[in-house]
Amino acid sequence: MKRSTHVAGALLTAGGLLLTTAACGSSSGKETDGKATVTVMTWESSATNQAIDKALAGFHDPNITVKRIDTPNGNYSDKLAALTQAKKLPDLFWCGNDTEQQYTSQGLLTDWASRLSGSGDFGAGSFVSSTMKNWKTADGKIGGVPSLMNTYGVWYDIDAFKAAGIAVPTSGWTWDQMFEAASKLHQKGAKYGLVADAMTGQDGPFTLSTYSLSAGGAPFTDSVHQPTKATIDATYTQGVSKLAAGIKSGAIAPPGYDVSNQQSLFAAGQIPMVWSGQWLAAGFLTDKPKIKYGFAPIPQAGKPATLYDAVGICTPSYTENADATFKVLKYLDSTVWTKVLPDSPVAAPAYLSAQDAYFGALDKAGLTTVASTVKSELNTPTSIGVRFTTQWASQTSDLITAYWPDILQGKKPLTDLQTMTGKINEVIKSNR
Structure with missing residues (x-):
């Protein structure tokens, strides 16, 4: 996770794709059996995608099928632009804060502000405070959920x-x-x-x-x-x-x-x-x-x-099943990183409850100065x-x-x- 438009590749190597990989297509639809299909597109390396797939295998909802779209991590920006132009963005796609701000202001993204306004376990207060502040547009919309933070x-x-x-x-x-x-x-x-x-x-x-x-x-x-x-x-x-x-x-x-x-x-x-x-x-x-x-x-x-810098996950305004998409989004942010980061602590999650996995991995590896610096930077109010x-x-x-x-x-x-x-x-x- 190097910049707001890229996450560092190859978090770890994991075996076995446990999700179906889909060809490029439109946003979620209903399969013939009535189940909702939620598509996901990342900018990760193949090894990292395998780790995400393995973690997503723990997502269980009989009415939701998750399909990941393969995207070469070196060509992500071009593919994102093409899918945006064609109005075929997947239900969930990795995005930088700049993309989220620009797309939201153009009405291209689903506004999750109302779903994040509560005091539950996935409300705005469940994230590092600076992320929600920086992901809100001037009119209070939140077109994506922060995922990982650079320090x-x-x-x-x-x-x-x-x-x-x-x-x-x-x-x-x-x-x-x-x-x-x-x-x-x-x-x-x-x-x-x-x-x-x-x-x-x-x-x-x-x-x-x-x-x-x-x-x-x-x-x-x-x-x-x-x-x-x-x-x-x-x-x-x-x-x-x-x-x-x-x-x-x-x-x-x-x-x-x-x-x-x-x-x-x-x-x-x-x-x-x-x-x-x-x-x-x-x-x-x-x-x-x-x-x-x-x-x-x-x-x-x-x-x-x-400095403030975070990447996240966005959803197009034309997603066909917002409820199913939000369930998968919540699982990605709250659970997937807790399973992926222990093997390669690349960045601290913006979702507070997922941070123990990251800092625990640093402590286990003896990277005490990294842990202390990341914590101090995340807690610095002036940015x-x-x-x-x-x-x-x-x-x-x-x-x-x-x-x-x-x-x-x-x-x-x-x-x-x-x-x-x-x-x-x-x-x-x-x-x-």
Whole structure:
């Protein structure tokens, strides 16, 4: 579960498909015997789908048949777009917060708000509070149910820190300590002391908001769902200046650095710090790193501040049996992850009662720093989304790409941060 549009593949290997795999088709209908058929489409790898199938085999309702649609996880976005255009979306499909917000505002999804409004075991209060807040549209609709949550922090090589004479990161460590550690690690021979594409790439302006918010400044935007403005204040600029200085010195990998193999390089001891998400833990349990490692929370400049990012499960507005679909949806969120995550703890469930399976797996594997960091990030009240979820988000992404990398590398002056936000505000204004 790496981004709002993708979940990390291959949670685990499990044998035997226990559900029927269906060809691509329309939303649920009634079979000749009168039973409701609920179709499900994921973006998972074949191994993960087998694990989900095995877990779904425990769903028992004589009047409901579940069919999963095969979808190559590398081509999910294209298939989703095609099914949306053809109005043949399955009853339940994996979705990011951005897709849920956009599709709900267009009336393409079933609104589950009324079913989640109660105080039962699957009401809004049964989920991490920030998820329901972020999955509601401006008019209070909820077009999908949050499923798994990403948390972010810094993976660190314990041995590299000890060799450099640096204290390992702990909860409450500061941005200045992170930048200083990156510099010392670089001076000790690391090509880069820190690799952090979340800061140097397209999502960088949102990630740097955690510095500004923590230091008492303004975030990059007042909302990722219904923004009214983008802002770069003095505190925010200070954070960008420190990041740019780290890049200039060679302590931090520059924009454009190839991060496709950063996980393996970190595991081999070639990168001492990586800003990334908790999903790396599942891979480390399968492919044992040669190093001793830990996972620290996002650093602070004052009060704690973090990033919000969750994926979920959506339902088209034309589903033919909402009752049956909601039953399967509830089982997926409340039960399936409790059976899948123990073998590969890739992310914490948004459904609170399912979290014990995730944290229990981390504890069993001895990943205490991962467990403590994920818990602390989930409980941090001050947060910002990792990117705009609006239909016009690609326009702002183009502007960020045009300015952000050059500013960080000194090719454009820091004052161009104001130019960038000015153009972004023009986009926001034109789409309000």
